[in-house]
Amino acid sequence: MFFAINDRTKVIEAIKCLRTASLNAVPIVQSSDDIEEDHTQLINGKGRKLIGTFSATDLRGCHFSALRTCLSLKAQEFTELSTSPLFGGAREGVSAKEPVTCRPESPLSEVIDRVVCKHVHRVRVVDEQGLLVGLVSLTDIVGVLRVSM
DSSP, X not given: OOEEEETTOBHHHHHHHHHHHTOSEEEEEOOOSSSOOXXXXXEEOTTSBEEEEEEHHHHTTOOHHHHHHHTTSBHHXXXXXXXXXXXXXXXXXXXXSSOOEEOTTOOHHHHHHHHHHHTOSEEEXXXXXXXXXXXXXXXXXXXXXXXXX
C-alpha cells in the first residue's frame, strides 16, 4: 500500500492522517468517481493520478490564527495558499501546484538534482500518464550513495 490522501481531503483530516500514521508527507491523488472512498482516511495512492503533496513543511511558518481559518479547506487548496505572504512568504524553488516527480527510468543524478534544486526530501515516481508508482526519499538516495562508496 502506498499511503495518500485524495483531493477531497480537508486540511484538518490531512493533519490527522499524518499524525496517526507518523508520516511527514503524503501525496495528494485525484479522487475516483468509480470507488467510494473515505476522504478522511489514508488511501492506497498507487496507480492514481498524482496532483500534489501535503507535508508538515506546508504548515511551517503558518501563523496559528491563519491555520485555524484554513482547517476546513481542502489540502490541495491549502498547499496553493501556503506560498502566500500569510504564511511568511513563498518557499524558494517550490511550486505548490506541481509535485516534484521523476519517472521510473530516471537516472539517480537527475533525482538528486531535483531534490537539491527544489529543496525537497522526497520525489514521487510517476508513469507516462502521471500515475503514482513509487517514491524516492532522501534516505533512499543516501543509502545508495553509501553502498557505492
